[in-house]
Amino acid sequence: MAKTLTRKIIDEHIVQETPTEYGLKIDQTLTQDATGTMAYLEFEAIGLNRVQTELSVSYVDHNTLQSGFENADDHRFLQDIAKKFGIYYSRPGNGICHQVHLERFGVPGKTLLGSDSHTPTGGGIGMLAIGAGGLDVAAAMAGMPFNIPKPKVVGVFLKSQLNPWVSAKDIILEVLRRVTVKGGVGRIFEYTGDGVKTLSVPERATITNMGAELGATTSIFPSDEVTKAFLVAQGRQGDWKYLRPDEGALYDEIIEIDLSRLDPMAACPHSPDNIVPIKDLAGKSVDQVLIGSCTNSSLKDLMMVASVLKNRKVHPDTSLGIAPGSKQVLAMLAENGALTDIISSGARILENACGPCIGMGQSPRTGAVSVRTFNRNFEGRSGTKSAQVYLTSPEVAVACALTGRFIDPRELGDYPDIIVPDTFLIDDSMILAPAEEGSSVEVMRGPNIKPLPKRAPMEDTLELEVLLKLADNITTDDIMPAGSKILPLRSNIEAISEYVFSGIDEGFSAHAKKAGAGCIIARENYGQGSSREHAALAPMYLGIKAVFARSFARIHRSNLINFGILPVVIDEETYNTMEKGARIGLKNILSALSGKAGLDAYDVTTDKKISCAVPLSPREQDILKEGGLLNFIKSKVRG
Numbered sequence: 221m222a223k224t225l226t227r228k229i230i231d232e233h234i235v236q237e238t239p240t241e242y243g244l245k246i247d248q249t250l251t252q253d254a255t256g257t258m259a260y261l262e263f264e265a266i267g268l269n270r271v272q273t274e275l276s277v278s279y280v281d282h283n284t285l286q287s288g289f290e291n292a293d294d295h296r297f298l299q300d301i302a303k304k305f306g307i308y309y310s311r312p313g314n315g316i317c318h319q320v321h322l323e324r325f326g327v328p329g330k331t332l333l334g335s336d337s338h339t340p341t342g343g344g345i346g347m348l349a350i351g352a353g354g355l356d357v358a359a360a361m362a363g364m365p366f367n368i369p370k371p372k373v374v375g376v377f378l379k380s381q382l383n384p385w386v387s388a389k390d391i392i393l394e395v396l397r398r399v400t401v402k403g404g405v406g407r408i409f410e411y412t413g414d415g416v417k418t419l420s421v422p423e424r425a426t427i428t429n430m431g432a433e434l435g436a437t438t439s440i441f442p443s444d445e446v447t448k449a450f451l452v453a454q455g456r457q458g459d460w461k462y463l464r465p466d467e468g469a470l471y472d473e474i475i476e477i478d479l480s481r482l483d484p485m486a487a488c489p490h491s492p493d494n495i496v497p498i499k500d501l502a503g504k505s506v507d508q509v510l511i512g513s514c515t516n517s518s519l520k521d522l523m524m525v526a527s528v529l530k531n532r533k534v535h536p537d538t539s540l541g542i543a544p545g546s547k548q549v550l551a552m553l554a555e556n557g558a559l560t561d562i563i564s565s566g567a568r569i570l571e572n573a574c575g576p577c578i579g580m581g582q583s584p585r586t587g588a589v590s591v592r593t594f595n596r597n598f599e600g601r602s603g604t605k606s607a608q609v610y611l612t613s614p615e616v617a618v619a620c621a622l623t624g625r626f627i628d629p630r631e632l633g634d635y636p637d638i639i640v641p642d643t644f645l646i647d648d649s650m651i652l653a654p655a656e657e658g659s660s661v662e663v664m665r666g667p668n669i670k671p672l673p674k675r676a677p678m679e680d681t682l683e684l685e686v687l688l689k690l691a692d693n694i695t696t697d698d699i700m701p702a703g704s705k706i707l708p709l710r711s712n713i714e715a716i717s718e719y720v721f722s723g724i725d726e727g728f729s730a731h732a733k734k735a736g737a738g739c740i741i742a743r744e745n746y747g748q749g750s751s752r753e754h755a756a757l758a759p760m761y762l763g764i765k766a767v768f769a770r771s772f773a774r775i776h777r778s779n780l781i782n783f784g785i786l787p788v789v790i791d792e793e794t795y796n797t798m799e800k801g802a803r804i805g806l807k808n809i810l811s812a813l814s815g816k817a818g819l820d821a822y823d824v825t826t827d828k829k830i831s832c833a834v835p836l837s838p839r840e841q842d843i844l845k846e847g848g849l850l851n852f853i854k855s856k857v858r859g
């Protein structure tokens with residue numbers, strides 16, 4: 221039978237199969253510092269002395285603002301751990317994990333599991349690249365398969381080619397417009413059609429990167445002559461392999477996009493699927509423009525920006541910040557003179573790191589309009605709750621920076637001629653190789669690196685206070701905010717747990733601790749966004765035992781299960797009857813987790829039955845019975 225590319229890679233990596241899930245062999249892993257410290261504490265707890273993958277890389281790119289000792293201590297810990305356990309270490313300043321991984325390590329046809337939701341960036345080079353919580357990545361580093369629900373494969377047929385000033389970002393914004401932030405759940409988006417060959421690898425990576433915002437398992441492009449040219453430019457032609465779907469492969473769903481009919485677009489506050497054409501915003505003044513992030517900071521993106529800025533000045537009422545994606549990009553911009561054009565325009569050059577994308581600096585002023593080439597515009601993520609963040613292509617962003625207002629970039633005249641070189645500057649000196657034999661490597665642990673909190677096996681009965689009732693699309697930024705104040709606490713669950721839901725209910729943490737055992741009520745797509753397991757681990761620490769929601773985002777649902785929190789599914793009627801402050805009783809939980817009975821839930825005050833279910837695979841049931849994945853892995857090791 222003719223196969224999709226997704227099917228081919230899955231078939232080559234299946235090690236287990238149940239009626240609902242595939243267990244896949246993971247070839248490569250990546251971590252970043254904000255999720256990495258926990259992932260490596262978890263790997264240590266598993267007890268192996270070497271990673272079992274073909275390649276594992278630890279990047280430092282999120283917490284690079286060192287306003288106290290915490291982040292620097294984390295960096296040292298990560299460096300030592302990497303050396304000890306056989307992991308490559310990409311030093312702070314080398315760039316954003318996804319950009320660097322694409323440039324230096326990604327291999328078509330391989331599987332990649334990363335403790336960051338934008339790991340699907342690797343799909344731009346033909347990898348099956350999936351984001352997950354740190355504990356899942358730790359398990360993969362220990363050689364265990366990674367389980368995904370059997371996905372639907374969506375064929376995205378790209379036709380024709382983009383017009384000047386319209387870019388890859390507009391393609392993914394168009395997909396988001398059609399599919400929405402919850403439309404990708406349980407799906408893999410496979411890009412195909414004659415339009416594919418018109419897109420470079422970094423452009424493809426912009427699309428697969430932001431496929432995370434669809435809630436998709438991942439997104440993938442074929443590996444073709446364009447991929448080969450990219451790998452040749454990176455001095456890695458040996459890693460290239462031709463990969464494409466078979467002629468006539470059948471997709472579960474189909475999306476068709478005529479590239480020549482797309483216009484420049486923006487995602488309006490506060491959701492990546494709130495899409496309008498730029499012409500609808502024209503004239504609106506813009507206070508801040510930020511160009512960078514793992515979505516749009518490739519050499520081509522920044523050379524285009526530099527060409528547009530050349531001999532022009534940033535508008536006096538607008539601040540422009542530019543963060544190149546990697547040291548390679550920055551060094552090449554410096555070498556070819558484009559950096560001079562950027563500096564002369566009045567742009568502020570930021571570190572090659574995530575920076576403002578995760579609220580690490582550059583928070584805009586009160587009520588500001590901020591135009592960003594990033595992938596997320598959730599309320600408050602910029603560090604300024606009242607800010608209005610719009611997501612656009614670099615083309616739109618640079619046009620806004622010059623004019624101080626929203627403007628269709630096509631009004632700037634001819635699109636600049638950008639020649640991306642055939643060979644890139646290769647200097648891997650900021651990637652440190654691990655020790656051949658790590659047993660004697662000492663790991664330095666700063667005082668903020670605290671041991672992992674533990675959870676006992678699942679209780680058979682529970683009485684839970686409803687601590688919060690929430691609406692649709694609650695993000696992990698809502699549950700466990702980031703930003704320069706909170707991110708340094710990622711290695712200290714007790715300290716970071718003080719901030720759980722702090723943007724929604726300041727007293728949440730104290731209230732949860734007082735309640736002893738609690739639960740959350742939410743609607744659709746609970747936990748969308750980041751892979752941060754802190755959004756499950758910190759609530760677990762505060763005594764949250766269950767989340768009742770209409771539906772869950774994939775990575776967060778797994779994180780809840782991994783930390784022993786029940787993901788309970790409710791219908792609209794039940795949602796409407798459950799209120800904050802109510803007490804919910806759960807009985808016979810263990811038989812529900814053995815699949816022998818349904819979950820027995822009732823309102824403690826009225827004794828009325830609550831209609832709900834916990835749909836789980838047998839593996840997930842076993843993990844929850846043990847009180848989480850770490851306990852489950854240890855029980856397997858014990859036999």
Ligand code: MIC
Binds near residue numbers: 254338578750
């Ligand atoms: C994000 O973009 O939200 C992050 C920060 O990269 C997260 C990871 C984290 O919270 O550390 C992600 O996307 O998974």
Ligand code: SF4
Binds near residue numbers: 282316514573
């Ligand atoms: Fe970093 Fe932003 Fe990309 Fe997350 S989305 S990895 S914070 S650049």
